[in-house]
Amino acid sequence: MNVDFYHHTLGAEEKQAVSDTLDNLFIALGPKVEEFEEKFADYLGIPNVVATSSCSMSLLLALEALGIGEGDEVITTPMTFVATSNAVLQSGADLKFADIDPDSGLIDPQEIEKQITSKTEAIIPVHLYGQMADMRAVREIADAHDLCVIEDSAQAIEATRDGVSVGELGDMATFSFYATKPMTCGNGGAIAVHNDELAEKLSELRLHGVTKSAADRHGDEYEHWDMDKLGYKAPMTDIDASILMPQLNRLEKQRKQRKDLVNLYREKLGDHPDIDLVKRKGEPSYHLFTVRVDNRDQILSELDEYNIDCAVNYRAVHTLEYYREELGYRPDDFPKARMFGRRTISLPLYPDLEREKVEYVCDSLKEILQ
Numbered sequence: 001m002n003v004d005f006y007h008h009t010l011g012a013e014e015k016q017a018v019s020d021t022l023d024n025l026f027i028a029l030g031p032k033v034e035e036f037e038e039k040f041a042d043y044l045g046i047p048n049v050v051a052t053s054s055c056s057m058s059l060l061l062a063l064e065a066l067g068i069g070e071g072d073e074v075i076t077t078p079m080t081f082v083a084t085s086n087a088v089l090q091s092g093a094d095l096k097f098a099d100i101d102p103d104s105g106l107i108d109p110q111e112i113e114k115q116i117t118s119k120t121e122a123i124i125p126v127h128l129y130g131q132m133a134d135m136r137a138v139r140e141i142a143d144a145h146d147l148c149v150i151e152d153s154a155q156a157i158e159a160t161r162d163g164v165s166v167g168e169l170g171d172m173a174t175f176s177f178y179a180t181k182p183m184t185c186g187n188g189g190a191i192a193v194h195n196d197e198l199a200e201k202l203s204e205l206r207l208h209g210v211t212k213s214a215a216d217r218h219g220d221e222y223e224h225w226d227m228d229k230l231g232y233k234a235p236m237t238d239i240d241a242s243i244l245m246p247q248l249n250r251l252e253k254q255r256k257q258r259k260d261l262v263n264l265y266r267e268k269l270g271d272h273p274d275i276d277l278v279k280r281k282g283e284p285s286y287h288l289f290t291v292r293v294d295n296r297d298q299i300l301s302e303l304d305e306y307n308i309d310c311a312v313n314y315r316a317v318h319t320l321e322y323y324r325e326e327l328g329y330r331p332d333d334f335p336k337a338r339m340f341g342r343r344t345i346s347l348p349l350y351p352d353l354e355r356e357k358v359e360y361v362c363d364s365l366k367e368i369l370q
């Protein structure tokens, strides 16, 4: 047997949608992007969505729109993809890590409080593996210190926890439509934002700060565009938006398919003495199924011999070379994240993964651990 780590679910509907878009005059930032923004905002129940080229760029644009940069401090978690903390570095702000809750891998609100100073301007909680961070606690801390909250929701479009959904309590939430995410167009992203003025600013910042896009200008008599802020080139395209829209209708069905598979994994692995499951918080999106084991690297290579593709999400960011060599972090600066990251393995998970394959993965892992 051979088990891939991930399969996307793009098919006939998306092919038709792309083909329709290619018949249009506009293929870059145009009416399809606008339609996607409205539909995704409806789905999330948040007034504004600005569609971008990635979650990475969305995080940077979010910080820029809030005016956060040199002299400011931003708190996030070391247990995430490097995109989160890299965006803080790229903004010019000082990065502050807060250690994690060792059972869930999520940022620990008490550790956030320890990192707050008079220079702190924002917190970026990450909804790891599709489980939401404790947003009620994060919002309370942010309100007490007058801080902004940007939710890195790359893995958690559909999640809820404690009666709160993704993006509800944050000032902004950023999303990823990268190839391995539950909804994808290869590369793509979005920012959900409650404040209308910030939405306007984000939408200009994603296109070099110019005041009108080509599609905006089309049809009228020629009008000069101007540029009033220094922005980036990071818009979504109409081609991407047309691939994404059909997937919005499948999100909940596919989340349930993944949930069933996760329940099967948990049933088969839950009481094994050498496997630690990640503690479930709220109702996750079930983006990744990650377990923790000792001698992780050895087990990864043995799983490979069983033709099972796995991934590591993640080694703690502060233990990576750039962070050690250029920024001076030491592995033990955030011991809980370091330990978590030394033991994680993400097992295959996607809507059309067969139950027999999940059983094969579980049986193989148990054999290896014997």
Ligand SMILES: *Cc1c(COP(=O)(O)O)cnc(C)c1O
Pocket: 053, 054, 055, 056, 057, 080, 081, 083, 084, 126, 152, 154, 155, 175, 176, 177, 178, 188, 189
């Ligand atoms: C995937 C991911 C990102 C980056 O998303 P891109 O769209 O690839 O830029 C950021 N944060 C987290 C937590 C992610 O999982």
